[in-house]
Amino acid sequence: MRTDVCDPVAERDALPSWARAVARFSPSERVLPAILQRQAEHYGEQVLFVSGEERWTYADTVQIAAASAQTLIEAGLKPGDRIALMCSNRPEFLRVYLGCAWLGAIVVPINTALRGLQLSHVLRNSRPALLVVEAPYLAAIETIEPDVQLPPSIWIIGSAVETALSAVPLPPLGACACAGAIRPADTVAILYTSGTTGPSKGVCCPQAQMFWWGIYSARALGIREGDVLFTTLPLFHTNALNAFYQAMLNGCTYVLEPKFSASGYWAAARRHQATVGYLLGAMASMLLAQPKREEESTHGLRVALGGGVPAQVHRSFFERFGVPLLDGYGSTETNFVFAGTIPSDRPGTMGYLADGIEARIVDEDDTELPDGEAGELVLRAKEPFAFASGYYGMAEKTVEAWRNLWFHSGDRVVREPSGHFRFIDRMKDSIRRRGENVSSWEVEQAIQAHPAVAACAVYPLPSELGEDEVAVAILLEPGQSLEPVDVIRHCETMIAYFAVPRYVRIVAQMPLTENGKIKKGVLREAGVTADTWDRDAAGIRVRRQ
Known part of the structure; x- marks a missing residue:
């Protein structure tokens, strides 16, 4: 009997789940409808999404995406239309997002804290054809500036409240639509990220960028098939949104909590049998400041994202909770482009450059600087459409940021001879507060x-x-x-x-x-x-x- 014959199936099954996902989807299939349908065929009745009392299997989620798309079609929406969405962490947020991604429309998630001039800018810039807003945020919509024209249709999520706006309840799901003719380069979301010297910029995120977020993040976190990914971060930001792709692509369950609670975090993690968590900046410090509780040592969390967590917090967090924090770096415009080891060999740094990404540290003339010298971090992806495609309605800002075919991060960074990258500060004045x-x-x-x-x-x-x-x-x-x-x-x-x-x-x-x-x-x-x-x-x- 020959023993030197390769078994392609066995070799594929031996790969990490993220690598199997890369092999499973050809470049043209790296769009949400293809991903969701293929994964539903494979995982069927396995639970994909949990939020409160809602539990969607992989098969359920396909039906919800298709039915949500049909609801949009019946309301006159078409591919390329923008749908503004102002909603907290609840299933309806994901329902609207999936419907847009299935149809080929573009969702514009809005930070629920925005008011007045900030909210006015987002609506003025994105010019949505539909506004979907959770009932408690209708009052925020009423603070926009007089010159901002609201879309002709406004749908309300949740219990109706008195409002001067012409709005109707979110329509119920009905029939299912066929997936649109969607390409990897098509914009699936416009995510607004705060500017430093001007108004917020709407980052155009392609369908394939979200695919690569799911792949690169899963690779960095060591996600395995069957993991339970537990997030309390807001869905209107990149982190929580791409965690859904991590779950979908790797055969995991995605658990969404309404908001972060330092006092209730470990109890929730244990209740959901979570294995992977997502913490940013001050959240780790807030957990350490809590009184000790039994559930903080009886959970199943194996690893947690710890981007922006100070170096001195890593050891005390691991010693107390038994959870290593992953150093990393990414932005709405890019992807998960740097990641540390687990546990980190240099806590508090950005980690190492990820495979599939190129990086340089440059001076003001875009000339590359040697190791140890601080300059601006510029990046580009080797995979097509793994980064954002530009800023919506801001051509000059797009050209400025992507000049010389590199994305200019605006971050002052040092590349060390060891291969670590270390964040120094912003090139311009910016502030990071509470994530x-x-x-x-x-x-x-x-x-x-x-x-x-x-x-x-x-x-x-x-x-x-x-x-x-x-x-x-x-x-x-x-x-x-x-x-x-x-x-x-x-x-x-x-x-x-x-x-x-x-x-x-x-x-x-x-x-x-x-x-x-x-x-x-x-x-x-x-x-x-x-x-x-x-x-x-x-x-x-x-x-x-």
């Missing part, structure tokens, strides 16, 4: 709308939890006075709660450059000064409008 990107420009626009404010500068100060806090220095108009708490109350109606400053400093003069620009670096380096008012110390809470 959210805050545009200093947008906060400044809101504050400068106050009649007592002559000028202001928004900048980050270190948080006790490992990320940033929002600080603002304000120069008043002559003869005007303004209490710091009034700044908070002014901002509450105009920007998201997480963007409202914690620190307010009223200054007699701003530090200026020779050409009259405010030196934010000077304000940042000064830190919390004697004349800086601290909202937390004063016991002032931000009201979520």
